Amino acid sequence: MRVQQQMNHAGAVLVVALIASVLSITSCGTDEQSPSGATYEATIRYTGYGVPHILADNWANLGFGQGYSATQDRGCIVADQVLKVQGERASFLGRGEDDEYLDSDFGYRALALPEVAAKDFPNLSQREQDLFTGYAAGYNHYLAENGSEGFPGWCAGEEWVRPITPIDYYAYVRDGAMMASGATLAHFIGAAQPPGAVPAATAPVSDFEAALTDLTVHASNGWALGSERTESGRGMVLTNPQFGWHGATQFRENHLTIPGELDVYGASFGGFPGMQVGFNQNVAWTHTVSEGFRFTMYELELVPGSPTRYKYDGEERAMTSRDFSVQVRQEDGSMQEVQRTLYFTHYGPMLVVPAFGEWSDERALTYRDANSENNEVITQFLEMNLATSMDDFQRVFAEVSGIPWVNTMSASSDGRAWYADGSATPHLSDEAIALWQQSLDETLAGAFFDFGIILLNGSDSRLEWVDEEGARDPGVVPYSKQPNLERRDEVSNANQSHWMINSAELLEGYTPMMGRERHEQHLRGRMVAMLVEDDSPEGPSGPDGVFSMEELQEVYMVNRGLLGELLHDDVLARCAGADTVMVGEQTVDIAEACTVLGDWDLLYNLDSVGAVLWRQVWSTASGAGYEWKVPFDVNDPLDTPRGLADAPLEGPDPVLQNIGGAVLMLEEAGFDVDVALGDAQFTNKGDLRIPMHGGISLDGVANIGAPVIDFADSLEPVDMAETVDASTGLTREGYYADRGPSIVIAIEFTDDGPRATSIAAYSQSKDPNSPHFADQTQLYSMEQFKPVRFTEEEIMGDPELEVVVIRSN
Incomplete structure (x- = not known):
């Protein structure tokens, strides 16, 4: 039984008394103990919109409280x-379509993360072991209280909802560190079989293309402002990770406190412990997925007649092998054992890529993962949570180096803004990079690079990773050779490389494994930089050129589309006098469409008429896209490329054909050309259809509202109508926005400490019966933020305060 009491503002004195005596309260509970026989207890104070503030006296109890509340919301x-x-x-779901589940199981058996976790767990600090152990206990306590039927949302009642151990939980976190590498490749590792072996089912090419797209399509933004650009003269940060609103990459807002040791507010990624984005009294930070590379694939030249032996510098090497067996549930409920032998090289496991890299008698693929040995990932985030200053925050990056795959933007209470890409990155020699770049003209290496993957010659030792003193693990780039930048004005990133973190100080001279330099920036990245760097009187920071909290919130919700700003006038000029256009063999009336485009406000707000049509004009399904008139200039990366290339002197105008194609596409989907964005773009929360503002990457909008991408191979179902245009996500119901702002927190350091507002676009809880299932989604639709309760006074003053003490002994 939980000790629980509903409180209002007038009950604050009683709440204070309860908290002061929380550790002496005796409450009933299930008999659960950690391996050391510990008793767990935590106080959870829920404020408005269901945000939990977890108070505990040690790390085990903190993990217990966080694990319990996270399971309650998103177990x-x-x-x-x-x-x-x-x-x-x-074993629970059968083989799956095209052996989806079977290949995944074999792939994860090959990655052996439970074995890795069991080996590494004793080497974690006592604090980290306690946190993992407590979190597992909190998860199990919720399960014991409520059963699997009481789990929130889509997995309720599933037989695979079972108790977990601290090792199970740590293995899951290690998998999260490999989300941009091995976790995405697991299916293709599990399916890898040499010629002559019993073949695994061949997944469709689209499955691999989708997996590779997951590695390259990201939409997070991050701003950090220093003293020169803030009204307070102190630091400010806007967190804006943008992952799927379904699946395993959702963020969850919470507040963690151990009095006198830890006080951190923000959001946890997936089911991770601690805080991945957020702030404490001294530093605030956020992340975006790095453009750099987290692994390299290797193509092996095989020994003729021996497909499990490969050449290496002219000599022969034998692959190693391990036998695995998986229990597979049959349609009648019985179990069948399936066995498979999987192979490994000195780089790592073998894999097979449909239509790109099959395992033949002559060639095969393997890969090496920069995060496979990253046992510092939780140390990294916990030390960031505890940072006492910007110097201390930077020390964590230099000494721990556990960042797996993200950029970091941060600001401090004394007004310093800092960027770093500390991601685990393969360290290749200059010779290896030159050899790889020469190989890009080859079909396979070039094809893989189109998907953001480095393919190297695995039979040539010159392509090995370089070991260097100071690196976290052998073969990865050391922190001293990774990009970082500290300024007093601003730093920002929108998933582009480190090159243009601030257009006044471009970062160059780093390995291309960290990302591209002197390269055209994508539209969203340019818009994000323009919004934060514009200090003109007409700019987002107002006449004084410095940001207030309100202006920082508004800059995120402005919904400007850069593609429209760059090309709109040129398109209207082409529309002049045009009434019809031939699209294929069909004559299409575009007069009304041109009028709608002329009246468009160039924004992606709910009432923006013309935004939908404009998006479809540039869809690959509508026509040939566009060409720039002014090309990219490396000395002017913010303002180039720009302008629409002139119409051809002869033949049909491709821009007008694009408009005609957009008219037909919208007609097929059941929409008029003058449909407002809010009538076409939406998300579903149960039976609620909630209109969504924002754009997709094509639009050049900072605020993303896009179709779902499953970044972490989740079982969570997503219901979508029939797709009409895959390039924009247009369905017969409109644009189903299921990827975008995960958690937006605007943070300002003041003389009295940090002040913040936030919004979780998909709301706090996955339980359809919870009052916090859709409340923030509706708030976000109205472009509103909610106040963050960080101080004791703010928490106690919340009119919706509810205090729950959980205890397990």
Whole structure:
């Protein structure tokens, strides 16, 4: 039983008394103990919109409280991902379509994360072991209280919702560190079989293309402002990770406190412990997915007649092998054992890529993962949570180096803004990079690079990773050779490389494994930089050129589309006098469409008429896209490329044909050309259809509202109508926005400490019966933020305060 009391503002004195005596309260509970026989207890103070503030006296109890509250809100994430990492999906769900679950299980058996976790767990600090152990206990306590039927949302009642151990939980976190590498490749590792072996089912090419797209399509933004650009003269940060609103990469807002040791507010990624984005009294930070590379693939030249032996500098090497077996549930409920032998090189496991890299008698693929040995990932985030200054925050990056795959933008209470890409990155020699770049003209290496993957010659030792003193693990780029930048004005990133973090100080001279330099920036990245760097009187920071909290919130919700700003006038000029256009063999009336485009406000707000039509004009399904009139200039990366290339002197105008194609596409989907964005773009929360503002990457909008991408191979179902245009996500119901702002927190340091507002676009809870299932989604639709309760006074003053004491002994 939980000790629980509903409180209002007048009950603050009683709440204070309860908290002061929380550790002496005796409450009933299930008999759960950590391996050391510990008793767990935590106080959870829920404020408006269901945000939990977890108060505990040590790290084990903090983990217990965080694990319990996270399970209460989004317990299916950990349950689902633990099942995946254990390689047991097929035992509950069968082989899956095209052996989806079976290949995943074998792939995860090959990655052996439970074995890795068991080996590394004793080497974690006592604090980290306690946090993992407590979190697992909190998860299990919620399960014991409520059963699997009481889990929130889509996994309720599933038999695979089971108790977990601290090792299970740690293995899941290690998998999260490999989200941009091995976790995405697991299916293709599990399916890898040499010629002559019993073949695994061949997944469609589209599955691999989708997996590779997951590695390259990201939409997070991050701003950090220094003293020169803030009204307070102190630091400010806007967090804006943008992952899927379904699946395993959702963020969850919470507040963690151990009096006298830890006080951090923000959001946790998936079911991770601690805080991945947020702030404490001294520093605030956020992340965006790095453009750099987290692994390299290797193509092996095989020994003729021996497909499990490969050449290496002219000599022969034998692959190693391991035998695995997976229990597979049959349609009648019985179990069948399936066995498979998987192979490994000195780089790592073998894999097979449909239509790109099959395992033949002559060639095969393997890969090496920069995060496979990253046992510092939780140390990294916990030390960031505890940072006492910007100097201390930077020390964590230099000494721990556990960042797996993200850029970091941060600002401090004394007004310093800092960027770093500390991601685990393969360290290649200059010779290796030159050899790889020469190979890009080859079909396979070039094809892989189109998907953001480095393919190297694995039979040539010159392409090995370089070991260097100071690196976190052998073969990765050391912190001293990774890009970072500190300024007093601003730094920003929108998933482009480190090159243009601030257009006044371009970062050059780093390995291309960290990302591209002197390269055209994508439209969203340019818009994000323009919004934060514009200090003109007409700019987002107002006449004084410095940001207030309100202006920082508004800059995110402005919904400007850069593609429209760059090309709109040129398109209207082409529309002049045009009434019809031939699209294929069909004559299409575009007069009304041109009028709608002329009246468009160039924004992506709910009432913006013309935004939908404009998006479809540039869809690859509508026509040939566009060409720039002014090309990219490396000395003017913010303002180039720009302008629409002139119409051809002869033949049809491709821009007008694009408009005609957009008219037909919208007609097929059931929409008029003058449909407002809010009538076409939406998300579903149960039976609620909630209109969504924002754009997709094509639009050049900072605020993303895009179709779902499953970044972490989740079982969570997503219902979508029939797709009409895959390039924009247009369905017969409109644009289903299921990827965008995960958690937006605007943070300002003041003389009295940090002040913040936030919005979680998909709301706090996955339980359809919870009052916090859709409340923030509706708030976000109205472009509103909610106040963050950080101080004791703010928490106690919340009119919706509810205090819950959980205890397990």
